[in-house]
Amino acid sequence: MKKSSQFLPILKKDLRLVFNVKTLIIIVFVPFIMMFLIIGLPTLFIGASNITINIYSADVNTEVQHVNGTPYILNLGASAIQSIQLLAENSSQLDIVVVESRAVALESPNGIFIPANFTSSSILNSSARIEYHRSASPTSIQGIYFDQALSKIQETIVGAFLFLNLEAEIPSYEEVEFIPPAGEPTEGWTQETLNLAAPFAYALFIMIALIGNMGRTIGFSKEKEDGTFETMLTITKNRSYLVLSKLIVGIIASTLSILAYFSGSAIAGALTTSLFGSSDELSGLEGILALPMGDLLSFKGVILLIGLGISLVAAMLALMTVDTIFSRTVAERLGTSIVMGFGILFYFAVAFDPGTTAIYAQINPFYWIYHSILSLIDLSYGWIDAIYTTLFVVLLIGMVFLARRAIERERVLFS
Amino acid sequence: MNSELIIETKDLRKSFNEKEILKGVSLHIPKGSIYALLGPNGAGKTTTIRILTGILKPTSGEVYVQGVDVKKNADEIRAEVGILSQLSAGYKDFKTKDNILLFTSIVGIDKEEATRKMTDYLTKLDMLDKLDLKFGKLSGGEKRVVSLVRTIISSKELIILDEPTTGLDIARAKKVRNIIHQLVKDEGKTVLMSSHITSDLEALATHAGILRAGELIFEGTKQDVIATFAPGSDFETAIINAFENVSVPFKQNEPLREQIREEL
Numbered sequence: 001m002k003k004s005s006q007f008l009p010i011l012k013k014d015l016r017l018v019f020n021v022k023t024l025i026i027i028v029f030v031p032f033i034m035m036f037l038i039i040g041l042p043t044l045f046i047g048a049s050n051i052t053i054n055i056y057s058a059d060v061n062t063e064v065q066h067v068n069g070t071p072y073i074l075n076l077g078a079s080a081i082q083s084i085q086l087l088a089e090n091s092s093q094l095d096i097v098v099v100e101s102r103a104v105a106l107e108s109p110n111g112i113f114i115p116a117n118f119t120s121s122s123i124l125n126s127s128a129r130i131e132y133h134r135s136a137s138p139t140s141i142q143g144i145y146f147d148q149a150l151s152k153i154q155e156t157i158v159g160a161f162l163f164l165n166l167e168a169e170i171p172s173y174e175e176v177e178f179i180p181p182a183g184e185p186t187e188g189w190t191q192e193t194l195n196l197a198a199p200f201a202y203a204l205f206i207m208i209a210l211i212g213n214m215g216r217t218i219g220f221s222k223e224k225e226d227g228t229f230e231t232m233l234t235i236t237k238n239r240s241y242l243v244l245s246k247l248i249v250g251i252i253a254s255t256l257s258i259l260a261y262f263s264g265s266a267i268a269g270a271l272t273t274s275l276f277g278s279s280d281e282l283s284g285l286e287g288i289l290a291l292p293m294g295d296l297l298s299f300k301g302v303i304l305l306i307g308l309g310i311s312l313v314a315a316m317l318a319l320m321t322v323d324t325i326f327s328r329t330v331a332e333r334l335g336t337s338i339v340m341g342f343g344i345l346f347y348f349a350v351a352f353d354p355g356t357t358a359i360y361a362q363i364n365p366f367y368w369i370y371h372s373i374l375s376l377i378d379l380s381y382g383w384i385d386a387i388y389t390t391l392f393v394v395l396l397i398g399m400v401f402l403a404r405r406a407i408e409r410e411r412v413l414f415s
Numbered sequence: 416m417n418s419e420l421i422i423e424t425k426d427l428r429k430s431f432n433e434k435e436i437l438k439g440v441s442l443h444i445p446k447g448s449i450y451a452l453l454g455p456n457g458a459g460k461t462t463t464i465r466i467l468t469g470i471l472k473p474t475s476g477e478v479y480v481q482g483v484d485v486k487k488n489a490d491e492i493r494a495e496v497g498i499l500s501q502l503s504a505g506y507k508d509f510k511t512k513d514n515i516l517l518f519t520s521i522v523g524i525d526k527e528e529a530t531r532k533m534t535d536y537l538t539k540l541d542m543l544d545k546l547d548l549k550f551g552k553l554s555g556g557e558k559r560v561v562s563l564v565r566t567i568i569s570s571k572e573l574i575i576l577d578e579p580t581t582g583l584d585i586a587r588a589k590k591v592r593n594i595i596h597q598l599v600k601d602e603g604k605t606v607l608m609s610s611h612i613t614s615d616l617e618a619l620a621t622h623a624g625i626l627r628a629g630e631l632i633f634e635g636t637k638q639d640v641i642a643t644f645a646p647g648s649d650f651e652t653a654i655i656n657a658f659e660n661v662s663v664p665f666k667q668n669e670p671l672r673e674q675i676r677e678e679l
Contacts, residue, residue: 006522022508233470236494237493
């Protein structure tokens with residue numbers, strides 16, 4: 001028989017091994033319920049607590065002209081604060097405190113600072129920037145309220161342009177910069193890219209965490225235990241099929257697991273919203289979309305998804321390679337430890353400073369792909385990224401080679 | 416390679432971590448025979464079988480199975496040889512029938528033909544009623560039967576059976592022996608068997624190779640084994656003598672080996 005005709009039955013077998021009730025519970029139900037109970041339900045309690053946003057506006061009155069030549073005195077900073085206060089009046093959970101200095105605003109857990117040239121810059125230059133500090137999680141109700149407050153500032157600018165009949169000059173979203181005071185960025189990415197970095201790192205880490213626990217499900221451990229691995233070795237003409245089939249099934253299973261994870265979070269968020277009677281716009285799903293996946297078909301969305309996909313393949317290959325080389329018991333512990341260990345170290349490194357160039361971050365393969373992807377989005381892909389990408393590709397090829405070699409050699413049978 | 420031999424090895428050696436497991440084994444297994452590969456525990460039987468089926472690569476020496484140089488073209492021989500390993504392998508969550516049909520589909524056996532043979536063999540072995548039972552729910556003996564049936568259906572010319580009747584009750588073991596006998600007699604298949612169960616060997620083996628500490632100390636017909644190790648006695652005694660007591664210089668076997676070649 002042809003070598004290639006063996007692949008489909010092997011794939012079918014691996015799909016059946018994973019898609020049974022027992023493993024589906026582990027892959028889909030557990031992440032869903034984990035997010036629903038552990039993350040979602042506490043959101044109910046957190047959601048019940050208020051968020052206080054401290055705002056300071058240094059904006060000054062500025063004379064601007066209507067398109068028909070009539071002069072007006074505007075202070076968009078003050079208007080924005082009024083607009084946010086109106087939002088707070090309609091919500092029992094949002095409190096707005098106008099503070100006396102930039103420092104007080106930005107040193108508080110959740111604060112916004114509107115600079116002195118806000119109106120003039122907005123109207124005359126069609127660009128503006130504010131600074132903020134947010135400790136509320138983007139996926140929490142408080143985080144969503146904070147985002148709404150930021151939106152009100154944008155709405156104020158748009159409203160001013162409409163009032164002045166200057167629709168054609170309304171600044172785009174990109175021209176109104178919201179700057180979290182993350183400190184001086186150590187990376188040369190734009191602020192916009194840095195804003196994407198944290199949610200991207202978060203999504204990447206969640207994915208690694210979910211895959212890290214799937215070693216036994218997608219690896220060869222169980223087959224070794226059942227004795228079927230040796231049988232498969234005796235009848236499979238091309239042993240790469242064994243690895244490839246597991247990899248494909250693993251990607252499908254991981255994707256399902258990730259979707260279940262986000263679904264659990266989204267449903268819990270939606271439930272929170274409905275229970276607390278908040279605005280219809282507030283939902284768990286909206287919280288998830290605070291991640292940079294809102295526009296999947298955009299250049300950024302596609303690149304980010306590719307980054308997540310490549311990382312998923314790498315994490316699974318790592319599990320499978322360890323699983324192939326070592327005995328079942330060692331593999332189950334070591335594979336998960338390696339994947340989770342690198343995942344945690346990666347997230348720890350970039351969570352506090354998305355643009356970090358610390359050595360302990362640079363030796364982490366997940367950082368290589370993280371950095372390369374963000375540089376690609378930033379259109380600042382340079383030689384260092386080329387090195388990271390090359391290292392990552394070499395790592396992937398190396399893992400496939402090691403897994404295949406381990407199958408070819410006797411270690412897999414005698415370990 | 417001699418065209419009348421289905422397996423031939425020349426000076427086969429295998430080492431693990433500098434420990435030599437096989438020390439120059441030269442096997443000659445005729446087509447249409449039931450060849451018993453014998454030896455005490457740790458003699459190197461399983462390693463030999465794994466090399467013959469392309470799972471392991473020999474450290475040195477030559478291996479030909481069905482005319483294929485296994486060292487160079489192990490891929491070609493995979494899926495051609497039916498092999499039953501010591502462990503009754505199977506997917507616990509799959510039904511009995513799925514455990515059989517999965518492997519037959521991978522080796523390219525037509526589903527209809529595989530189903531017909533599966534029904535036939537399971538009927539003969541009183542297990543047709545277990546067709547829809549999950550493999551994990553079967554007893555040890557029943558698992559062995561499923562593995563055996565799968566191996567037989569998946570095989571083309573050569574079947575390698577490592578302890579085929581282990582865990583089977585006496586009645587079922589006898590039925591398995593009948594099936595093996597029929598496979599050789601009616602279908603012209605060759606069986607390489609490794610077993611410690613003397614009743615199997617007594618009833619089935621036509622030829623034998625005896626391994627001791629990684630060396631092939633004897634190869635010949637069943638009658639040759641008896642004549643060499645226990646003249647006038649039975650096969651079981653001869654095997655025990657071969658394992659433990661009787662030291663036979665290898666060159667002493669040469670006339671017998673010549674005899675086999677002449678017979679071929």
